[in-house]
Amino acid sequence: MPVAWEKICTPKKCGGLNIRSCKSWNIASVGKLLWQLATKQDLLWVKWVHGIYIKDGAQIWNHRPSADSSCYWRKLNSLKEQMIHWYSRGTYQLSPSGNYSVSKSYITLLGQLPRVKEAELIWNSMMLPKHRMILWIASQNRILTKERMNRLNIPVDDLTCCLCEEDEIEIQAHLFARCGWISEIKIALSTWSGLYLQERGVIQIYNGSREEDGRGSERK
Numbered sequence: 001m002p003v004a005w006e007k008i009c010t011p012k013k014c015g016g017l018n019i020r021s022c023k024s025w026n027i028a029s030v031g032k033l034l035w036q037l038a039t040k041q042d043l044l045w046v047k048w049v050h051g052i053y054i055k056d057g058a059q060i061w062n063h064r065p066s067a068d069s070s071c072y073w074r075k076l077n078s079l080k081e082q083m084i085h086w087y088s089r090g091t092y093q094l095s096p097s098g099n100y101s102v103s104k105s106y107i108t109l110l111g112q113l114p115r116v117k118e119a120e121l122i123w124n125s126m127m128l129p130k131h132r133m134i135l136w137i138a139s140q141n142r143i144l145t146k147e148r149m150n151r152l153n154i155p156v157d158d159l160t161c162c163l164c165e166e167d168e169i170e171i172q173a174h175l176f177a178r179c180g181w182i183s184e185i186k187i188a189l190s191t192w193s194g195l196y197l198q199e200r201g202v203i204q205i206y207n208g209s210r211e212e213d214g215r216g217s218e219r220k
Helices: 022-038 044-053 071-078 082-086 102-110 118-122 129-139 146-151 172-178 180-194 202-213
Strands: none
Touching: 022 082, 022 102, 044 172, 071 082, 082 102, 102 129, 118 129, 172 180
């Protein structure tokens, strides 16, 4: 059960991997062409478009392409509705200078996304890349446990946990919270950190430690 591509493309602070969405980035990049048309930049192609298509000094936002226009011109015009609210009185509003920014337009296309607490743990500078990825997958509830493999019709001889001697099915909640072998590690961590780690998932443990700490600072 993979993680949705839309989730992967969200910023890290919002629970994703910050991998760029090609679709949104392309739209943001094409938006620069609309900005050049809207501001009537001193470019040959802009002058040509205004002379052939728009004419009479009209604005690109009010222009409606004719049925016999090229498919590229119709496609460019079809993106206007997503971008017209970025402008006020013809001025691009997403950057203080008024100059078009592909990156700011891209972030705007992603929309308002809530921050997630676990991002502070996962992307901590002290984390190793391997540990970051394991924690991120766990935060998405996508650890490939034996139980999940079985649901994906991947042959598994024994569904019980391979770490402890308890007769428990290997699910993510067991691995990160109830496994006896993991419990020994948690006891050692509790002794070292001075925090009481209850039988909860890794993300819930982190959130609980933040609440007990009170100051919201990370423990080194």
